[in-house]
Amino acid sequence: MRPAVLKQTLAYIALIAISVMFLIPFIWMVRSSLMNLGQIFVMPPVWIPSPVQWDNFTRALTILPFDRFFLNTLIIVFFSVLGTVISSSVAAFGFSRISWKGRNTVFAILLSAMMLPGAVTLIPTFLGWRSLGFYDTYMPLILPAFFGGGIFNIFLLRQFYMTIPRDFDEAAVVDGAGYFQIYSRIILPLSRSAVIVVSLFTFLNAWNDFFGPLIYLKSSEKFTLALGLQMFQGAYTSQWDLLMAASAAVVLPCVVVFLIGQKYFLEGITLTGLKG
């Protein structure tokens, strides 16, 4: 029994040490965001802000139009999630519940795109959007979601659909249902949790995306939170109180969404990772 107890204790110590290391950046951000500049730079470091400088948030978020950035980000996130959920669930249905000639070949080809570095398609895609007059609009950031919504999501949903018994479809066929009814009345309601996983991943990807908005958006009133935060950092270097307040404000919605949907996240990663 002794070695087992020792082992447990050592594991706890290691896990607590790791947790502290992973948490300190968050704590440091929050504490800096609530301090005045004088207190921020005190050595040795102070951990508890006093007085609590809530004002940093109002200042940081009004110097640049962060409300505007927030709204812009929400628009992009909303349409990305909508497009991705519709098109990836439809595609995943076609790749798992209908047996058609060439299905697996087509799926393998689409899957191979996952390995392709984004740099290869970047320039022609950019030039294409530009020639269509969609540079500095949200189109390049939103429209691709309606065309499959990323092979990763199709793959994830397909993995999930394949766990649903075939008998359900066959019973529906006997009742005279077509493929579309099977999709909308049986498969989609049964895969609610997988659809939530896809929505959450898409939400975070769109919320966190930096490269896309950087390439496609020019006018600052169209900027997203990620771009706005970067612009803020460029203009207010070393104003760490304000920079940390703005960062904390951008991070907070992600953390909330993650904590609410946590169960689904871990399920989703497991679903794709295991069969990878």
Added chain:
Amino acid sequence: MATEIRMQTAPAQGQLVRTKERKALFWGLLFTLPATLGFLIFTAGPMIVSLFLSLTDYSVFKEATGWVGFEHYARLMSGQDELFVKSLQVTFYFVVLKVPATILVSLAIALLLNMNVKGRAMFRTIVYLPSIVPAVATAMIWMWLLNPDLGLINQLLSSLNLPTSSWLYAENTVIPSVVLTTMWGIGGTVVIFLAGLSGIPQQYYEAIDVDGGGWWHKLRHITIPLVSPTIFFNTVMAIIGAFQVFNEAYILTGGGPNNASLFYIFYLWRTAFRDTEMGYASALAWIMFAIISIFTLFVFRTAKSWVHYEGEGR
């Protein structure tokens, strides 16, 4: 009589199967149409155009575009483009540090989390949480933590009488520092490892207990072989990701100091969007594609000798 009937029904049945097959093909194609169209428009099409562009001197601001053949590739191969050589060195250095560090550290954390400890879910959440933080925010937090004069890390080091570092601001420390900041976000890899570990049947460990083997024996002869498919998956993903680092270069370092963090994709982006040398940048993109393919292929080739698949399936 009987034969006659059979002769009549057989073709009819074949007909039925064929219409059913045709119907399935129609609906299958229809359901997957948005995805296939997306692939053609956003992947296959641009790939072909990109290959074509890489053979021209296309630039947004130039009037005429000329055909240069393999000139770009020849220039890249000759080593005349010093920044290209530099960006390759920087990126390789990063990959060499980042991939093994990611695999080792996340496997170690996953092994700890896989032990039967209380509060396991909470520890897992804490480890995963940083990976959902937007890259810009991550960069800002770490810039502040690693600030040479006032950052927390140097303050802690000096209070312990340890040597401090210039971190992101010195040529020889910038890449390891970027690796450090990205290590904060390895939670996704940890969770995938956890999934792999939870699939290992407990009986195997019990068998070793009976034989009287220690934890090292278990790790070496059970855990590592049985989790090797997950190691393989995570290694491939880590290589593909590490070669394409961009945000860190753009936000954290701007490629500096003195090009010491001129990551490949950052150089490509600069060539394409700042210098508007789209043709040359397309050639750069194909070189990167080739490099990633070679590395992935190499890992796939070696997989036979170290990736252990249970039973017949995967």
